[in-house]
Amino acid sequence: MRFLSSFVAPFLLLAAGAAQAASSWGFDNAKLTVSPKKAAASTKEKVVREFSDKLPILETPVAFSSSDSLKIFLTAKEDGKGKRPHQAFLILREPTLGLEAPFPLIVKDNGMATVEIKHSDLPVQLAIAAGPLRAFLVLASFGSSEGLYKPIFDLEVKLDQAATPIVYQKPLRYGKLAEIHHIFKEGDDSPPMVISIVFMLTILGAYPGLVFAWINFGANLSHLSEAARVAGIAHITFFGSVVAMEVFFYLYYQSWNLFQVLPFIGLLGILIFLSGTNALGEVQRRRLAGER
Amino acid sequence: MNSLISFFVLLFVSLVCAISSSGNRLLVVLEDVAEKQAYSKFLGDLEGRGFQINYETPKSESLSLFHLGEKSYDHVLFLPTKSRALGPNLAPKILLDFINANGNILLALSASQPTSTSIVSLLLELDIHLPPDRQGLVVDHFNYDGLASPEKHDVLLLPPPGPLRPDVKDFFSPASANDELVAFPNGVGQTLGSGALLAPIMRAPSTAYSYNPKEQTEAIDDLFASGAQLSLVSTLQARNSARLTVLGSAEMLTDKWFDAKVKKVGEKKEVSTLNREFAKLVSGWTFKETGVLRVNWIEHHLNEAGASNASNPKIYRIKNDVTYSISLSEYSWDKYIPFTVLESDDLQLEFSMLSPFHRLKLNPTTSSEDSTTYSVSFKLPDQHGIFNFKVNYKRPFYSNVEEKNTVSVRHFAHDEFPRSYVISGAWPWLMGIGATVTGWLAFCALWLYSKPTTKAEESKKTQ
Numbered sequence A: 001m002r003f004l005s006s007f008v009a010p011f012l013l014l015a016a017g018a019a020q021a022a023s024s025w026g027f028d029n030a031k032l033t034v035s036p037k038k039a040a041a042s043t044k045e046k047v048v049r050e051f052s053d054k055l056p057i058l059e060t061p062v063a064f065s066s067s068d069s070l071k072i073f074l075t076a077k078e079d080g081k082g083k084r085p086h087q088a089f090l091i092l093r094e095p096t097l098g099l100e101a102p103f104p105l106i107v108k109d110n111g112m113a114t115v116e117i118k119h120s121d122l123p124v125q126l127a128i129a130a131g132p133l134r135a136f137l138v139l140a141s142f143g144s145s146e147g148l149y150k151p152i153f154d155l156e157v158k159l160d161q162a163a164t165p166i167v168y169q170k171p172l173r174y175g176k177l178a179e180i181h182h183i184f185k186e187g188d189d190s191p192p193m194v195i196s197i198v199f200m201l202t203i204l205g206a207y208p209g210l211v212f213a214w215i216n217f218g219a220n221l222s223h224l225s226e227a228a229r230v231a232g233i234a235h236i237t238f239f240g241s242v243v244a245m246e247v248f249f250y251l252y253y254q255s256w257n258l259f260q261v262l263p264f265i266g267l268l269g270i271l272i273f274l275s276g277t278n279a280l281g282e283v284q285r286r287r288l289a290g291e292r
Numbered sequence B: 001m002n003s004l005i006s007f008f009v010l011l012f013v014s015l016v017c018a019i020s021s022s023g024n025r026l027l028v029v030l031e032d033v034a035e036k037q038a039y040s041k042f043l044g045d046l047e048g049r050g051f052q053i054n055y056e057t058p059k060s061e062s063l064s065l066f067h068l069g070e071k072s073y074d075h076v077l078f079l080p081t082k083s084r085a086l087g088p089n090l091a092p093k094i095l096l097d098f099i100n101a102n103g104n105i106l107l108a109l110s111a112s113q114p115t116s117t118s119i120v121s122l123l124l125e126l127d128i129h130l131p132p133d134r135q136g137l138v139v140d141h142f143n144y145d146g147l148a149s150p151e152k153h154d155v156l157l158l159p160p161p162g163p164l165r166p167d168v169k170d171f172f173s174p175a176s177a178n179d180e181l182v183a184f185p186n187g188v189g190q191t192l193g194s195g196a197l198l199a200p201i202m203r204a205p206s207t208a209y210s211y212n213p214k215e216q217t218e219a220i221d222d223l224f225a226s227g228a229q230l231s232l233v234s235t236l237q238a239r240n241s242a243r244l245t246v247l248g249s250a251e252m253l254t255d256k257w258f259d260a261k262v263k264k265v266g267e268k269k270e271v272s273t274l275n276r277e278f279a280k281l282v283s284g285w286t287f288k289e290t291g292v293l294r295v296n297w298i299e300h301h302l303n304e305a306g307a308s309n310a311s312n313p314k315i316y317r318i319k320n321d322v323t324y325s326i327s328l329s330e331y332s333w334d335k336y337i338p339f340t341v342l343e344s345d346d347l348q349l350e351f352s353m354l355s356p357f358h359r360l361k362l363n364p365t366t367s368s369e370d371s372t373t374y375s376v377s378f379k380l381p382d383q384h385g386i387f388n389f390k391v392n393y394k395r396p397f398y399s400n401v402e403e404k405n406t407v408s409v410r411h412f413a414h415d416e417f418p419r420s421y422v423i424s425g426a427w428p429w430l431m432g433i434g435a436t437v438t439g440w441l442a443f444c445a446l447w448l449y450s451k452p453t454t455k456a457e458e459s460k461k462t463q
Helices: A002-020 A193-216 A224-254 A258-288 B002-017 B033-048 B092-100 B118-127 B276-288 B425-448 B454-461
Strands: A027-036 A047-051 A062-066 A069-078 A087-094 A098-102 A112-118 A135-140 A149-157 B023-028 B051-055 B076-077 B104-108 B135-140 B155-158 B182-185 B198-203 B209-211 B231-237 B245-246 B292-302 B314-315 B321-332 B335-337 B347-352 B356-367 B370-381 B387-393 B402-408
Touching: A002 A149, A027 A062, A027 A135, A027 A149, A047 A149, A062 B402, A087 A112, A098 A112, A149 B335, A224 A258, A224 B425, B002 B321, B023 B033, B033 B051, B033 B276, B182 B276, B182 B292, B231 B276, B245 B276, B292 B387, B292 B402, B321 B347, B321 B356, B347 B370, B356 B387, B370 B387
Parallel strands: A062 A149, B023 B051, B023 B076, B076 B104, B104 B245, B314 B402
Antiparallel strands: A027 A047, A027 A069, A069 A112, A087 A098, A087 A135, A135 A149, B135 B209, B155 B182, B198 B231, B231 B245, B292 B321, B321 B335, B321 B370, B347 B356, B347 B387, B356 B370, B387 B402
């Protein structure tokens, strides 16, 4: 990122400057204090830390709760003499997003500078930051003196648990959105195949039982030869038409619609009537003759 | 005959010179027409790319952005003017109407004079904020040019900006072979509101800040902005894809800075500036020569075996398999080229009624000389109703693509439900019907053809 490349260069500058002792900005008598706002009422003590432009960044982060106020005191110096720089900022930077918030220091003519930061001064994105914020100090001015851009401490922002939580709504930015796949309704399920098979077998098992019972009652087809001799065509047509009627019902189930089936069963009905008079007449003859 | 020949000549000429995708009439507004000498290379580059340039001052009475309801120019370039306001012909409302009529504006500001109130009002309308008192200067005590501004530090040297986000294409980084930099001399920084239409091209480095040089105080009283919150070149792309770019430093377009040699403080060697290429990229984007998308055609059809795959039917059925394709081209300087979506970005199709039921990534399938086809196949939801195929592709720096096709989705017809023989729970019933039918036929046969056996005969037999 550009931010990284633009402050790596000043770091190199600083190293070069320290070695060369050219005209450059620095600071002295620097300390930061974190004090609770209502000093008398609270039991917490004031935290005072010192930092310097020669030493690296403070190791332990500075804790900053919502009732505290952070104050920084330092004396800005150009080449060892206290002077007022044009730019004296404390920049708080959130490391994951790279967002920075500047806090200008109030500097007097002799270089003594102070700044006070309260929780309410922090922009919302920094106030809800999960990790510590890094604080940089920038002291620079016009002319050829090298400026100072140095991280001095880490700041851990602790939010008050009891207070209403800060809700931060990210602004709309155009970009791709989450994919959505429609969840289809579950189709109707059939019960397990086993149940179907068991009941099919039960029905199938009823069939031989029926045939067995009929035979026990003396079922036979003895009159078939006599019927065929007397009115064979009529019987074939009649019985065939009854079977054909069932076939048409099956075709209606399988694929035909009503308008295809109706003409056929209409014709079949006529055929059943005509052949049936003869076939059933033959049956009546047998009944009247006492054979039934 | 003569008029026919001249018609064809003119047609050919206009085809060759039509470089911007939205017209080539450019108006340059400057204080004094003689000033254009200072920008001769930049304006010469624009003319070379096919723009017809008219030069006007804000006080000129014949200046009018509209004529009989239509725009008389397609693009406007504002260079810094000394007057307090731009006059009645360039009132903020007229400039807004120009943007709403699809006109593009490139605004160049300068820290040497206060920005005119018309421009400040226009920018405020668009949520771009300028320093208070309409005057500010961006300085950076760590990234300045040691040759040109060793004391004042007001010439910033910046590397090519890079992409705005990982999923946004980078249109504004000139190729920099050996660490060349973009010079930003004497410029005004802006802060942007949080709308989605605003996007910065180039932000100030962390140590830069803006102050008012007219104020005599030695230190900064009221900081306008600093660091990356200060945007040096900002853009707005309206919902109709009209573009407005605010260039904080008009001097970066002058001949002096197109070919300058600069040495950043702390560096050893001199490098040349990238201002010419950067100006070409920024003006090319603003005047719709790059980053313009065009939808060539959209097609959707039913994708099921044995069914008709006629294009764009008006009605589908629930749970149909459907394929949707869209063909996109991108305009790049002078011709349309196939549009390629970045790896980290997706072109998405929404199949939605009131809210999206599907939001799917469109994958590139075929590519031709000037377009790429993106398509996806999916199953329609099991909700019937009126649905829309929506492609809503809005990204920073690309023109907006919003396409909506409406189709009906009907429910199953009475004969499209699964038949009972495929439902295993129905098999016992079917078996029962079969048993009934065969039992009936067997009974008929027995009734017609059987001979009764009497009990006497039976008992005779057993005895």
